[in-house]
Amino acid sequence: MHHSYIDKFSYQNSIIHRLDSRVKVITVLIYTAMVISLPKTYLTVLTCYLVGPFALLVLGKIPLKFAFKQVLLVSPFILVLALSSPFYDRASLTVPFGPITWQISRGWLRCCVILAKFVITMLALIALVSTTRFSALLHGLQKMGVPKILVIQLGFLYRYIFLFIDKVQHILQARAARKMRNLGFKKETKVAAAMLGSLLIKSINAAENVSIAMQARGFDGHFRTLTKSKIKANDIIFALVAVSLMIFLHFIIRPVMT
Amino acid sequence: MHMANELLSVPVAAGTLGIAAAGLGLICRKARTIVTSDKLALMGILGAFIFAAQMVNFQLPAMPGTSGHMVGAVLLAIILGPNLGAIVISSVVIIQCLIFQDGGLLALGCNIINMALVPSYLGYFIYKSITNARSYTPLRFYIGAALASVISIEAGAALVPIEAALSGVLVVPFSTFLITMLGVHLLIGTIEGIITVAVLGYIKQVRPDILAEIIPGKIRLTKKTVLTTFLILAVIIAAGFSLLASDLPDGLEWAYAQRPDQPDFSPAVENKNPKINAVDEFQAKYSPMPDYSTRTAPIGQTLQQQKELAAGWTSFAGVIGSLLTMAFIYIFAWGLKKTKRQEELNSN
Numbered sequence: 148m149h150h151s152y153i154d155k156f157s158y159q160n161s162i163i164h165r166l167d168s169r170v171k172v173i174t175v176l177i178y179t180a181m182v183i184s185l186p187k188t189y190l191t192v193l194t195c196y197l198v199g200p201f202a203l204l205v206l207g208k209i210p211l212k213f214a215f216k217q218v219l220l221v222s223p224f225i226l227v228l229a230l231s232s233p234f235y236d237r238a239s240l241t242v243p244f245g246p247i248t249w250q251i252s253r254g255w256l257r258c259c260v261i262l263a264k265f266v267i268t269m270l271a272l273i274a275l276v277s278t279t280r281f282s283a284l285l286h287g288l289q290k291m292g293v294p295k296i297l298v299i300q301l302g303f304l305y306r307y308i309f310l311f312i313d314k315v316q317h318i319l320q321a322r323a324a325r326k327m328r329n330l331g332f333k334k335e336t337k338v339a340a341a342m343l344g345s346l347l348i349k350s351i352n353a354a355e356n357v358s359i360a361m362q363a364r365g366f367d368g369h370f371r372t373l374t375k376s377k378i379k380a381n382d383i384i385f386a387l388v389a390v391s392l393m394i395f396l397h398f399i400i401r402p403v404m405t
Numbered sequence: 406m407h408m409a410n411e412l413l414s415v416p417v418a419a420g421t422l423g424i425a426a427a428g429l430g431l432i433c434r435k436a437r438t439i440v441t442s443d444k445l446a447l448m449g450i451l452g453a454f455i456f457a458a459q460m461v462n463f464q465l466p467a468m469p470g471t472s473g474h475m476v477g478a479v480l481l482a483i484i485l486g487p488n489l490g491a492i493v494i495s496s497v498v499i500i501q502c503l504i505f506q507d508g509g510l511l512a513l514g515c516n517i518i519n520m521a522l523v524p525s526y527l528g529y530f531i532y533k534s535i536t537n538a539r540s541y542t543p544l545r546f547y548i549g550a551a552l553a554s555v556i557s558i559e560a561g562a563a564l565v566p567i568e569a570a571l572s573g574v575l576v577v578p579f580s581t582f583l584i585t586m587l588g589v590h591l592l593i594g595t596i597e598g599i600i601t602v603a604v605l606g607y608i609k610q611v612r613p614d615i616l617a618e619i620i621p622g623k624i625r626l627t628k629k630t631v632l633t634t635f636l637i638l639a640v641i642i643a644a645g646f647s648l649l650a651s652d653l654p655d656g657l658e659w660a661y662a663q664r665p666d667q668p669d670f671s672p673a674v675e676n677k678n679p680k681i682n683a684v685d686e687f688q689a690k691y692s693p694m695p696d697y698s699t700r701t702a703p704i705g706q707t708l709q710q711q712k713e714l715a716a717g718w719t720s721f722a723g724v725i726g727s728l729l730t731m732a733f734i735y736i737f738a739w740g741l742k743k744t745k746r747q748e749e750l751n752s753n
Contacts, residue, residue: 154504179511184415187574191720194727201731205738221506225409232576243717244724257576261411268410272510276503284503294433296440300496303449308456308500315457329464339463340603343475346461347604348612350454351447358446368442404723 156209156277163207163278167382168287174389175275179268181397185405188256191244192404193263195396199389200267203274214277218269229261281305286376299370311350318342406590407501408516408565410509414572421568422514428522429495436488444489451481452493456500463600473596478524479532479554480601484615487529494521515568519561528557550605551598558597562590 157164163171182196204214233254240253276284282302289298322338330338410418440448455477462474482490495517501507508516535549566582569575575582609616 176510179410179509180415180418183410183413183418183511189720191724194724198727198730198734202734205731205735206741208738208742217506224407225411228409228411235576235578245718245721248717254576264411265409268509268511269506272503272506281504294430296433296436296445297429297492297496299445300448300452300492301499303446304452304456304496304500305504307450307453308504311450311453311457312460315460319461332464335463336599336603339461339475340600340607342461343458343600343604344607344611346457347451347454347608348615350450351612351615354447354450357450358443361446362442366442368440368445400723404720 154276154281156207156213157280159208159278161206161208161278162381163203163274165381166278166385167376167378168279168283169291169376170378170382170386171275171279172284172287172291174386175271178271178389178393181393182264182267182271185260185264185401187260188240188253189405190256190259190263192401193260193267195400195404196267197270199392199396200270200274203278204270207274207278209274209277214270214273217273218266221269222265225261225265229258229265232257232261283376286372290376299368302370311346314349315346318346406516406520406562406565407508408512408519408568410511412565412569412572412574413512413515414574415511417568417572418511418514420514421518422511425495425514425517425522429492429517432488432491436492439486439488448485448489448493451485452497452500455481455493455497473593473600475600475604476520476524476554476558476593476597477601478521479528479550479557479597480604482525482529482553483532483550483605487525490529491521491525494525497521515564519564519568523561523564524557527560528553531556547602547605551602554598554601555591555594558590558594559587562586562593 178199182193185192185196204211233252236252236254236257238253239250240256241248241250242256279287285298285302285305288301289295322342326338329335413421458475458477460474478490478494481493484490485493498508498516498521499513502510502513502516532549532553535552536545563583563586566575566579566586569582570579605616
């Protein structure tokens with residue numbers, strides 16, 4: 148079955164894809180923190196902060212349409228949060244912008260700022276995961292000190308999620324084909340419980356088989372890989388560029404524009 | 406319940422990330438002695454199960470058109486024990502953040518605490534204290550599972566407004582947000598309780614051997630763990646209540662205790678937060694009626710107005726500059742692609 152998951156571009160090859168995952172994770176984390184710490188009522192400065200994720204996406208050859216579509220997909224919750232602010236904060240403001248000046252309530256301004264911050268941080272996250280293979284990301288995380296059990300757990304999870312999503316879609320399709328109306332809460336719950344219970348039993352059986360198969364192949368709780376992640380010249384250049392961009396934004400653009 | 410980056414300030418995000426990382430680190434160290442290599446596969450696949458289980462939706466009563474789904478933290482804690490359950494649910498939350506983008510990267514710490522650590526341990530503790538080995542009855546087993554689901558989900562939901570309020574980003578009054586979250590999650594928790602009990606009932610009928618190992622177990626939580634858990638919860642609740650208390654006298658004012666528009670007003674709370682000061686400053690700067698009086702000078706002539714217009718032009722320049730930069734990067738990347746294709750054609 149068809150899945151729309153966001154790391155489908157992570158197997159491409161580009162300058163950004165070839166970078167070490169640790170450098171990218173740390174850069175995106177710091178960048179996100181910088182965006183979040185911006186004042187709540189300055190909208191225009193956020194456009195400058197859009198440059199970073201945009202550069203990553205474009206240089207990483209990620210289609211912009213795909214990235215914005217992903218942002219839209221996850222936006223409903225934040226939309227509710229953002230749209231609640233105009234109701235609580237009606238103080239009116241005059242915002243000059245170049246040749247134009249207009250009036251806006253502070254609530255709406257804050258709403259726009261929340262949405263803009265959301266778009267930028269999400270684009271940064273999309274840029275990270277769609278330019279880094281999940282296995283490389285995990286390897287980097289382990290190098291940065293994430294416990295091994297958690298890393299193995301994440302690796303297993305990533306391997307089996309799509310298999311199980313497939314299984315559950317089959318089950319859901321079967322229910323949709325047989326159930327033509329609302330059955331009432333009691334019957335609905337019973338059906339859902341049977342679906343979940345059988346899925347749980349299936350997964351426990353699958354786990355038994357998988358662990359027998361893995362032990363037969365000599366698995367003793369350690370993954371041994373050939374890849375050695377080393378910081379290369381490219382990574383250092385990328386880190387320097389990112390740091391200078393962040394310094395420029397934080398110490399020059401931010402004080403001037405706010 | 407996934408929190409977004411925008412609900413948090415950087416210090417709170419960093420603090421919760423630190424707490425979550427330390428907690429997970431401790432749990433992983435503790436789990437190293439329990440986990441055998443065959444448990445690893447079980448944990449991974451049960452994580453995938455939780456993922457799939459969250460996709461099974463069913464119609465809710467009384468509200469046509471809405472559907473609920475399972476969260477599964479308590480079910481996993483019952484099946485795997487709280488330590489392994491917490492690791493599995495945390496990994497699910499991390500994957501939801503990285504691959505499916507539910508919840509922000511900075512909010513990951515909060516999300517792990519709210520949805521993985523608190524439900525697993527609190528849920529397991531409630532379940533175990535109701536269903537202990539000596540006085541086991543099937544009824545107690547089900548009541549324990551149901552209550553654990555409801556309370557652990559409520560506890561996680563209550564943490565969301567507390568964390569947001571600690572960050573000082575709330576636009577909505579804290580008590581309103583808290584009551585809304587608790588109300589909505591009471592419903593979600595009840596549904597979770599019902600579905601958890603129904604699934605456990607189904608498994609007991611079909612594969613009683615899976616549950617057989619779990620039921621006669623002893624309480625695996627030591628006294629120390631329980632005490633620490635309660636201590637942490639107490640601190641969090643105290644922080645929440647102190648916010649609620651200061652929230653009671655006048656709605657949002659706690660954030661604006663220092664009022665630039667009333668110079669005589671001596672603030673009860675000195676707020677040194679630069680963001681809040683920035684907002685106040687902004688308000689003072691752009692307010693059309695500073696100090697509750699209309700502007701005396703005509704627009705466009707005062708120093709203040711000139712400053713405002715200058716600020717407008719700076720932001721204008723900033724936006725245009727950024728757009729130009731992005732256009733430049735786009736063209737650069739396009740050119741890079743083109744030359745590469747040319748090279749490939751030439752080499753062929």
